[in-house]
Amino acid sequence: MASNPEEIRKHQKLYLFIGCVLLIFTGVTVLMTTIDLGTPGVGPSDIAAGLAIATFKSSLVALIFMHLNSEKKLIYKFLLFTMIFFAGMMTLFVLAKLDPITFSFYH
Amino acid sequence: MEIPYTVTARSDTGLWNAKIGIWLFLASEVMLFGGLFSSYVYLRMGADFPWPVHELKVLPGFLNTMNLIISSVTVVFAWASLKMRMYTRYKICMSITLACAVIFMCIKAYEYSGKFAHYGVTLNDGTVLEGHPVDDLISFDDVTAITVTTATSDLKFLNERDGDDAPVMVKKPLELDGADAASDLPAEFELDSGNLRSIKKAARQKELAAVRLELTSAPLAFNVHERRQKGYNDTQLTFRDGTTLEGKMTNDSIVFGVDRIDMRMTKDIENSPFFGLLSPEGESWEEWKGKFLKHYGSTMDEFLREHEEFDKAKALENVEFQRVGLRLATVEPGSHHYPEVVIPRSEKRFYSNFTPRYNPYYAIYFLMTGLHGLHVIGGALVMGYMLFFNGWLYKKNPEHLANRVEVAGLFWHFVDLIWIFLFPLYYLF
Amino acid sequence: MDANPTHPEAHDDQDHHGHDHHNPTFLEKYVFSTDHKVIGIQYGISGLVFLLFGFYLMLVMRFSIANPGEEMPLVLRMPLMPVEWLGGILQNLGIFDHKLWSWDRWAPMTALIDSSGNPITDATGAPVFGHVISPDLYNMFGAMHGTIMVFMGVVPLGFAAFGNFVTPLQIGAPDMAFPRLNMWSFWVFAIGGVIMMMSFFIPTGAAQAGWTNYSPLATTLQVDGKSIFWTGPTQWLLAMVFVISSSLLGAVNFIATIINLRAKGMTWMRLPFFVWAMLVTGFLLLLAFPPLEVAALMQLSDRLMGSSFFLPTGLTEGGVPLDISGGGSPILYQHLFWFLAHPEVYVLLLPGIAIVSEILPNNTRKPLWGYKSMVYGVMTLGFLSFIVWAHHMYLTGMGTMISTFFQTTTVLISVPSVILLTCLMISLWGGSIRFTVPMLFATAFLPMFGFGGLTGLPLAFNLIDLFLHDTYYVIAHFHYIVAPGTIFALFAGIYYWYPKATGRMMSNVLGHLHFWPSLICMNVIFLPMFVQGMAGFHRRWYDGGKFFEQISADYIHYNDYISIGAYGLAIAQVFFIVNFFGSLIFGRKATTDNPWQATTLEWAAPNKPPHGNFLSEPVVYRGPYEYSVPGAERDYTPQFEPDPPVDPASLPAKTPSSSH
Numbered sequence A: 001m002a003s004n005p006e007e008i009r010k011h012q013k014l015y016l017f018i019g020c021v022l023l024i025f026t027g028v029t030v031l032m033t034t035i036d037l038g039t040p041g042v043g044p045s046d047i048a049a050g051l052a053i054a055t056f057k058s059s060l061v062a063l064i065f066m067h068l069n070s071e072k073k074l075i076y077k078f079l080l081f082t083m084i085f086f087a088g089m090m091t092l093f094v095l096a097k098l099d100p101i102t103f104s105f106y107h
Numbered sequence B: 001m002e003i004p005y006t007v008t009a010r011s012d013t014g015l016w017n018a019k020i021g022i023w024l025f026l027a028s029e030v031m032l033f034g035g036l037f038s039s040y041v042y043l044r045m046g047a048d049f050p051w052p053v054h055e056l057k058v059l060p061g062f063l064n065t066m067n068l069i070i071s072s073v074t075v076v077f078a079w080a081s082l083k084m085r086m087y088t089r090y091k092i093c094m095s096i097t098l099a100c101a102v103i104f105m106c107i108k109a110y111e112y113s114g115k116f117a118h119y120g121v122t123l124n125d126g127t128v129l130e131g132h133p134v135d136d137l138i139s140f141d142d143v144t145a146i147t148v149t150t151a152t153s154d155l156k157f158l159n160e161r162d163g164d165d166a167p168v169m170v171k172k173p174l175e176l177d178g179a180d181a182a183s184d185l186p187a188e189f190e191l192d193s194g195n196l197r198s199i200k201k202a203a204r205q206k207e208l209a210a211v212r213l214e215l216t217s218a219p220l221a222f223n224v225h226e227r228r229q230k231g232y233n234d235t236q237l238t239f240r241d242g243t244t245l246e247g248k249m250t251n252d253s254i255v256f257g258v259d260r261i262d263m264r265m266t267k268d269i270e271n272s273p274f275f276g277l278l279s280p281e282g283e284s285w286e287e288w289k290g291k292f293l294k295h296y297g298s299t300m301d302e303f304l305r306e307h308e309e310f311d312k313a314k315a316l317e318n319v320e321f322q323r324v325g326l327r328l329a330t331v332e333p334g335s336h337h338y339p340e341v342v343i344p345r346s347e348k349r350f351y352s353n354f355t356p357r358y359n360p361y362y363a364i365y366f367l368m369t370g371l372h373g374l375h376v377i378g379g380a381l382v383m384g385y386m387l388f389f390n391g392w393l394y395k396k397n398p399e400h401l402a403n404r405v406e407v408a409g410l411f412w413h414f415v416d417l418i419w420i421f422l423f424p425l426y427y428l429f
Numbered sequence C: 001m002d003a004n005p006t007h008p009e010a011h012d013d014q015d016h017h018g019h020d021h022h023n024p025t026f027l028e029k030y031v032f033s034t035d036h037k038v039i040g041i042q043y044g045i046s047g048l049v050f051l052l053f054g055f056y057l058m059l060v061m062r063f064s065i066a067n068p069g070e071e072m073p074l075v076l077r078m079p080l081m082p083v084e085w086l087g088g089i090l091q092n093l094g095i096f097d098h099k100l101w102s103w104d105r106w107a108p109m110t111a112l113i114d115s116s117g118n119p120i121t122d123a124t125g126a127p128v129f130g131h132v133i134s135p136d137l138y139n140m141f142g143a144m145h146g147t148i149m150v151f152m153g154v155v156p157l158g159f160a161a162f163g164n165f166v167t168p169l170q171i172g173a174p175d176m177a178f179p180r181l182n183m184w185s186f187w188v189f190a191i192g193g194v195i196m197m198m199s200f201f202i203p204t205g206a207a208q209a210g211w212t213n214y215s216p217l218a219t220t221l222q223v224d225g226k227s228i229f230w231t232g233p234t235q236w237l238l239a240m241v242f243v244i245s246s247s248l249l250g251a252v253n254f255i256a257t258i259i260n261l262r263a264k265g266m267t268w269m270r271l272p273f274f275v276w277a278m279l280v281t282g283f284l285l286l287l288a289f290p291p292l293e294v295a296a297l298m299q300l301s302d303r304l305m306g307s308s309f310f311l312p313t314g315l316t317e318g319g320v321p322l323d324i325s326g327g328g329s330p331i332l333y334q335h336l337f338w339f340l341a342h343p344e345v346y347v348l349l350l351p352g353i354a355i356v357s358e359i360l361p362n363n364t365r366k367p368l369w370g371y372k373s374m375v376y377g378v379m380t381l382g383f384l385s386f387i388v389w390a391h392h393m394y395l396t397g398m399g400t401m402i403s404t405f406f407q408t409t410t411v412l413i414s415v416p417s418v419i420l421l422t423c424l425m426i427s428l429w430g431g432s433i434r435f436t437v438p439m440l441f442a443t444a445f446l447p448m449f450g451f452g453g454l455t456g457l458p459l460a461f462n463l464i465d466l467f468l469h470d471t472y473y474v475i476a477h478f479h480y481i482v483a484p485g486t487i488f489a490l491f492a493g494i495y496y497w498y499p500k501a502t503g504r505m506m507s508n509v510l511g512h513l514h515f516w517p518s519l520i521c522m523n524v525i526f527l528p529m530f531v532q533g534m535a536g537f538h539r540r541w542y543d544g545g546k547f548f549e550q551i552s553a554d555y556i557h558y559n560d561y562i563s564i565g566a567y568g569l570a571i572a573q574v575f576f577i578v579n580f581f582g583s584l585i586f587g588r589k590a591t592t593d594n595p596w597q598a599t600t601l602e603w604a605a606p607n608k609p610p611h612g613n614f615l616s617e618p619v620v621y622r623g624p625y626e627y628s629v630p631g632a633e634r635d636y637t638p639q640f641e642p643d644p645p646v647d648p649a650s651l652p653a654k655t656p657s658s659s660h
């Protein structure tokens, strides 16, 4: 993360640019729901595309605004484990939901 | 005693304390919202009702997303200004951020209040009517006796009384004779909180669970909210607190202005009892029903032509058909004249406004956005504090203030980041 | 959020103190203190009080199990008498309803029956009445026993008290990274505790749906009545929200402290194992508690706002459909709950292991064996503990595939547990052991934890768990870990660090009188439970299985032995209580700052360390367990002692005496 005033001054443009990108992509997601992506209505591909854009936007926020593009190693470590546990929680919830006893019985 | 590394970074970790603290806190926040997102997925996958899609108006959500993004930019600029020691610019940026927070909450309040004012009735056959109640109170007249329980009764039930607020006079019950606490009660007395307390006390002395009071004033009439009662029949109504009225139930139907009919869960659409509900509008109602069924039928035919693999039952389960069917059922968009139906309570399975009670979709919607809103408020309070009360720190140690703003900013970006996911999940799909 | 940015006064105050040393008032010094040692002791004492209270609840339950339908003896009723007395006064003042405070509400005066169900009569043939524990009381005490022991007893004592008192000292820090936040964590916890205790006195009584508070039972219990807010389960949830928030704040503080406030020279691999265990525990709390907070908020919403997060469609109660929308899932609650609660069992365990691994090397006068493998072991344990939770849910109808996954991870997690235990056992090998009182407790911890851990293994397997789930076997399994395991370790810790906190030693004789009966009684209590469990005794039977006599007849008499063990255990604790308070006044004064001749940094600080801990800034020169270093002058070389200047002449000499 930049900490001397000179570097920060240079970064300001970047912040503005990222802000604009975020605004534009918000517009894109909204427009997207009015276009059909293969499946009619709200299908898996719409959700996937929407989430992809959201992930992209949030990574910009995290990387640029929250300075995660140049942070200390320790903080990456925390976040790595947190993301693993979050992903594990989500995945296992879903797997448990997809696999009720009758399901694995018949498959 | 000084705690080291409150302002300057420790050389081997490269971090000052609060920076570690905030990132740890954010990690736990990730798990908090992670739990909520996981629950969202779990509930949505397991929903045995049509999960509402495109239920919220996109525009307010869109504006709020823009709003938060702008505030994220300004908060970075506030921090950058401090780093460059431009205090006035810092103040301006911070103020814009705060203004964004306030706007965000106002838009939220607008959205919430819209939901609270909107109701849904689920009929026994699964048909859901959405709209606005015209009259949904249970009328209970000719009340001549009231039973109060010693454990829980209070006088709140009188708020549901219909008509004038003349005092309610009751006869002193014979069962209380001989109890000290009842000795100063006259043979006929007003039912107020002091007297109620004496009655309950006396009843407890005599180990009575409840006492029946006979009215000596004119019979009372009540209009009771459904939520306030625990059960009723033709001659009795019990409130949640255990107070029981004796009288006559005169009307318990819901008069409902319908703006949307959802028949996705209806077992047999053509013969839904919904169509048999009495309507004050007579002719036009029949006409409307005809239009509805015709329209519905032709959409179904068209859908089946397009998708040969479907039969009628399967089509009803199809998302696309459901959406069309649902939109179809919306009564003339833009018109302020809704058909009014009268629903006897025996026909209703569930009735609620669009609060967490309405279904798990609204439950998790309110929980997630509410919790997010609390984060917005919390962040705004902290930043407001820094803006208005931390001038002294800037004079003393501007770097320290910059650190604080950085920490608050990290939190604020996180709040924005969560919203970036909430917006599509609730507003777009 | 963290204290410094939100509470700038914190900084103010510190400056203030620094400049003109005004004497802190009593309130500042002992009540709203920001000193980690005072906060640690506050946590410790509240933890001990909660443990004692939870233990009392258990005694009442044990009585009901062994003697269902019989009159409670006076001793068991005594603790509640002052409360009733207070209730009487409040009633006379017209403030409260005496009924709420009266024992009779829950343990009503009921006609007594003998073991064959016939009424007991006196000489004149009239029935005899007595205070009999009602099933509701049993459920209430059971639920609150679990909750209080886990969330308000062991965690505050193990993690918060020892962690607070010892960690900053061991890493050579002047205080926690965020002292104010630390104070807030304690007071938020205290609010939670007060709410939890208050719930005994509201009209419905406290929560009754078990410490796990499963929906739908917990959601639909006690919902009628005037106010759903003032009911046991609602208050339980509210209290939990406070307790959870407190733990989260505490965890942030601990981790930040360990990372950033280590003294000069205190590198990661020089950290005492205690600190490592606290670090991992901190992460468990930090990342596992939030989902439980989510569950608590959802259940609160279900109760107060009528939502259906955890209520399925078509739920009926007594044949009557509930007025709810349905569409939710009770199993979601279990996922969220156990996502926390499995890591939580390691939060219960790790402080125990942490304490034992400090006391063992100190009393064997020998370095901890396999320090590094223990460090990596505990990290692996922490990691794996996040992905085993559904082994508590094998019977919920999860499919066999997902059950197999959780079975596998559960078996895996026993590997790091075994590594820890093995290292500790090997640490005993060849030591010159001093059986001080802390050492007695620490040594007993090892086999007891072993019992608990090994009996967990069968439970990990789907097939066996189908049979053992919800039986006394499970109760015995985890109690072996928590009661003679963790709680013994906590006792060991109290005996060990008592001189640092108070400047006095605890009595040795009373210590032995506390230890031996406790050890025996613990086993009398929990061993028979394995047998009962395998014989099919279900947990949460308020009559101990009398109703199911046809299947329980063979082992029901074990209930009597167990209850006798429980009363014995209660008596043994009297020695501890006397010792704990008596030693404050009569205890032998600790002659040095390092009475156990230990190596870690807390012993460099003066006894009863002042605010700021160390008299001069500590510097660390070596690893944490340098006992009996060949060639050293004494059999311990503290971390804070610089290397002596090398004197070549002394090098060949091996024995400490000759090097002089």
Ligand code: HEM
Pocket (backbone or CB within 6 Å): C212, C345, C346, C348, C349, C391, C392, C410, C411, C413, C414, C417, C452, C453, C454, C456, C457, C459, C460, C461, C465, C468, C469, C470, C474, C477, C478, C481, C482
């Ligand atoms: C050595 C590894 C361990 C294994 C393989 C293991 C396995 C299990 C399993 C499978 C259950 C569920 C049994 C059932 O409900 O049917 C269980 C319950 C339990 N275990 Fe462990 N466990 C281990 C260590 C621990 C530790 C270290 C603790 C710490 C206190 C602990 C505390 C508990 C508790 C509290 C329960 C019961 C929760 C309840 O249902 O109320 N376990 N264990």
Ligand SMILES: [Cu+2]
Pocket (backbone or CB within 6 Å): C341, C342, C345, C388, C389, C391, C392
């Ligand atoms: Cu477990």
